[in-house]
Amino acid sequence: AQSVTQPDIHITVSEGASLELRCNYSYGATPYLFWYVQSPGQGLQLLLKYFSGDTLVQGIKGFEAEFKRSQSSFNLRKPSVHWSDAAEYFCAVGANTGFQKLVFGTGTRLLVSP
Amino acid sequence: DAGITQSPRHKVTETGTPVTLRCHQTENHRYMYWYRQDPGHGLRLIHYSYGVKDTDKGEVSDGYSVSRSKTEDFLLTLESATSSQTSVYFCAISDPGTTGGYTFGSGTRLTVV
Numbered sequence: 001a002q003s004v005t006q007p008d009i010h011i012t013v014s015e016g017a018s019l020e021l022r023c024n025y026s027y028g029a030t031p032y033l034f035w036y037v038q039s040p041g042q043g044l045q046l047l048l049k050y051f052s053g054d055t056l057v058q059g060i061k062g063f064e065a066e067f068k069r070s071q072s073s074f075n076l077r078k079p080s081v082h083w084s085d086a087a088e089y090f091c092a093v094g095a096n097t098g099f100q101k102l103v104f105g106t107g108t109r110l111l112v113s114p
Numbered sequence: 115d116a117g118i119t120q121s122p123r124h125k126v127t128e129t130g131t132p133v134t135l136r137c138h139q140t141e142n143h144r145y146m147y148w149y150r151q152d153p154g155h156g157l158r159l160i161h162y163s164y165g166v167k168d169t170d171k172g173e174v175s176d177g178y179s180v181s182r183s184k185t186e187d188f189l190l191t192l193e194s195a196t197s198s199q200t201s202v203y204f205c206a207i208s209d210p211g212t213t214g215g216y217t218f219g220s221g222t223r224l225t226v227v
Contacts, residue, residue: 006156009154032215034215034216036218042220042221043204043218043219043220043221044157044204044216044218045218046215046216046217049215090156090157092215094215100145100208100215100216101147101159101162101172102159102215102216103159104149104156104157104158105156106154106155106156107156
């Protein structure tokens with residue numbers, strides 16, 4: 001069965017510093033991988049996705065993620081964090097078919113200090 | 115937004131009462147999903163639909179039922195609400211042949227007292 005682990009429940013980063021959020025997945029075949037962001041009281045917004053090809057994918061708001069098959073990881077990065085990036089971030093994995101029953105990690109809450 | 119709305123946005127109900135949450139989409143997407151979000155658990159799949167009148171259970175389906183009588187509407191019913199069903203409920207949609215993942219609604223915050 002597929003699963004996602006986000007080992008960090010909370011992360012605090014200073015504004016302007018770099019960010020890396022960890023995501024490890026378990027899946028028996030080539031996965032589809034996603035990062036979503038949720039601001040307080042809001043729904044989830046897609047940041048970026050990986051399906052195939054280049055293992056470094058670019059997303060919105062200056063985020064990027066790298067798929068590493070050998071490590072079963074899909075870590076999210078941003079070179080310089082802004083205060084508006086404070087939110088909860090979810091990694092998700094799904095099948096590489098048309099029907100995607102996504103499994104989500106438990107989320108990482110990002111706090112940005114001045 | 116992508117044309118997916120949930121109603122109501124907030125609801126407080128008493129234990130033992132039936133509750134129905136509605137998800138409405140204008141995207142004509144084939145697949146629809148209901149998730150619940152709880153602290154420490156992330157999002158967990160309750161039920162999903164792969165077409166009109168075609169539904170199936172997710173990992174936390176006990177105490178919930180769903181119906182989909184037309185493409186645009188997916189209803190989630192709590193037959194007899196319990197305090198353990200206090201949660202934020204999200205609807206999502208996706209479509210075969212696309213690689214866009216899900217589009218989410220804004221959520222329904224349900225409190226069972």
